[in-house]
Amino acid sequence: MDGDGQHDPAFLPAMFEEMTAKNADMIIGSRFIKKEGFQSTFARQMGIRYFTGLIHQVTGATITDPTSGLRMVNRKLISYFAENYPKDYPEPESTVAALKNGCKVVETPVIMRSRHGGKSSINLNRSVYYMIKVSMAIIVEGQRKHAGL
Numbered sequence: 001m002d003g004d005g006q007h008d009p010a011f012l013p014a015m016f017e018e019m020t021a022k023n024a025d026m027i028i029g030s031r032f033i034k035k036e037g038f039q040s041t042f043a044r045q046m047g048i049r050y051f052t053g054l055i056h057q058v059t060g061a062t063i064t065d066p067t068s069g070l071r072m073v074n075r076k077l078i079s080y081f082a083e084n085y086p087k088d089y090p091e092p093e094s095t096v097a098a099l100k101n102g103c104k105v106v107e108t109p110v111i112m113r114s115r116h117g118g119k120s121s122i123n124l125n126r127s128v129y130y131m132i133k134v135s136m137a138i139i140v141e142g143q144r145k146h147a148g149l
Contacts, residue, residue, distance in 0.1 A: 026072070028107045030068060050131070054139075055096055089137075100142060
């Protein structure tokens with residue numbers, strides 16, 4: 001989970017139960033399933049929708065909140081990510097890596113809060129860089145050879 005106060009750790013036990021029940025390799029807490037709580041700014045929502053579409057094009061999967069930092073993975077993915085975790089903006093790229101490696105990724109509804117501390121690394125000046133960098137990372141990750149986990 002991110003350290004900016006947006007994510008409520010009270011959701012972790014339910015996420016673990018759902019991940020176990022669905023035999024998932026990764027579970028992502030999505031603010032967009034029930035649309036409750038903080039939904040982000042309009043500009044960020046447009047960027048998130050763009051990444052949702054790009055990830056769908058690359059993997060065939062629909063992930064409603066690919067930038068969510070509230071996620072949980074199993075031991076298999078922990079082992080994989082210990083050596084292969086993306087550096088800058090890992091959430092969308094790591095989701096693609098999991099999907100392309102044949103892992104089951106599910107989302108569950110959560111309620112996020114507005115940022116309680118710190119400030120985003122993505123500001124107006126860096127947003128163009130972020131969009132290009134993450135788009136390229138998703139495309140490259142989608143084209144990599146994956147052994148399957």
